[in-house]
Amino acid sequence: MxxxxxxxxxxxxxxxxxxxxxxxxxxxxxxxxxxxxxxxxxxxxxxxxxxxxxxxxxxxxxxxxGCRDPYYNEKIQGNEIALRYLPEVEKILRDDDSLENYVKISIIGNILDFGAFTLDDDIESVIRQSLKKDLVIKDVEEFENALKTNDKVLYLVDNTGEIVFDKLLLNKIKDYDLDITIAVKSQPILNDATKKEALEAGLDEFGEIVEIGCGTVGYVDSEISQEFREIFNSHKFIISKGMGNYEGLTEIDLQDKDVFFLLCAKCNTISKDIGVNLHDMLLFKR
Missing domain, CATH: 1.10.8 (Helicase, Ruva Protein; domain 3)
Incomplete structure (x- = not known):
């Protein structure tokens, strides 16, 4: 973008x-x-x-x-906030275990983004409000069809903290009997998840964790490694979490792929580009 x-x-x-x-x-x-x-x-x-x-x-x-991980403490804080709310979201999923609800919870996790919010924002209040909201764009039927008709999926994660909620959706995806590959950053950038945080969160329980070969804001096609490019090219079905991956993936040709974006629109530029309001939660294919 x-x-x-x-x-x-x-x-x-x-x-x-x-x-x-x-x-x-x-x-x-x-x-x-x-x-x-x-x-x-x-x-x-x-x-x-x-x-x-x-x-x-x-x-x-x-x-x-010389500081290689400026947001180290903020990533810990993000995990703590997510874990604090995990019992509440698990209760919601016990009451309604629909695929749409799992997607919604995963997107709510996308709120834990210190690149979009300031360190002083009341993120917990935003989470509480978001739990009451519906998805504004919800291509759930197409998403479920992709889960049923593909044998593998590439899942591009976004932020630390958010990945705690991603685990719930990944567990749901396993019901569809797909091989899951989980892509993380190779070096720290903002509060994005690296392999270290992904392993600490237990994402390896759901699929192979691979690194994209760089530490960039979102997805930057010119910076990824050749090894990850081969992985990316071998997948027709891609789940993209967060604004940064949306910004990067919409810069490249995705005509031969089923790419589903799961995000919260946390800035006006993204909102206007998609055609939604600020803080809307979205699942859409593009």
Whole structure:
């Protein structure tokens, strides 16, 4: 997906947060922020890819500060929030074990995103409100048909914390007797899940965990490894979690694939691109 003018302040907010989490050196933060201004002045224009721009900015912060995982504590916090709500969502699924409800719970997990929310946002309140909402776009029938007619699926996970709720959907998918491959980031970026967090959450119970070969904001086709490209190309059925993967996958040709996007629209640029309202929860094929 291409950037909009609203991506500008979002890039700067993320840069400030990542810098504050990476170092206490005020002089270094001033220097790096100045370089980010220069980088954006050269690259922030219509037609620029949003994921590539954000990835380059975060890579700059990581390399200059030497902090390889700025959101380490926030990822722990995300897991703690998800685990706190797990009994509540499991009760909901006992009362209604429909595929749609499993999808909805998985999407609610997508709220745990420190790339879209600020560290001061009341994320727990957003989760409580979302539990009462319905999916705005719900291609559930097509999704279930894909589960029934394919023998394997590639599941692109998104955030730590969110993956706790992904486990519930993955367990439901196992009922359809598919081989599941679970794709994670190779290096830390924001609060995205790496293999370490995926293993800690127990995702390997449901399928093989593979790395995409890079640590980028969402999916960046030019950055993935050849090994993962072969895995990606071998799958017709793909489940894509989160906004970052949506932004990246809509940049490439998916004509021969059944790709289902599961996400919460957490920014105006994404909302406008899809044609929904802010904070709407969606399951759609595109």
């Amino acid at each position: 291409k950037i909009s003018y609203e991506c500008g302040p979002c890039f700067l907010r993320q840069a400030k947060e990542a810098l504050d989490l990476s170092t206490d050196d005020e002089a270094l933060k001033m220097e790096i922020m100045g370089d980010i201004f220069k980088f954006l002045s050269r690259n922030f224009e219509s037609g620029t890819n949003s994921n590539s721009t954000g990835s380059a900015m975060h890579k700059m912060i990581i390399e200059r500060t």
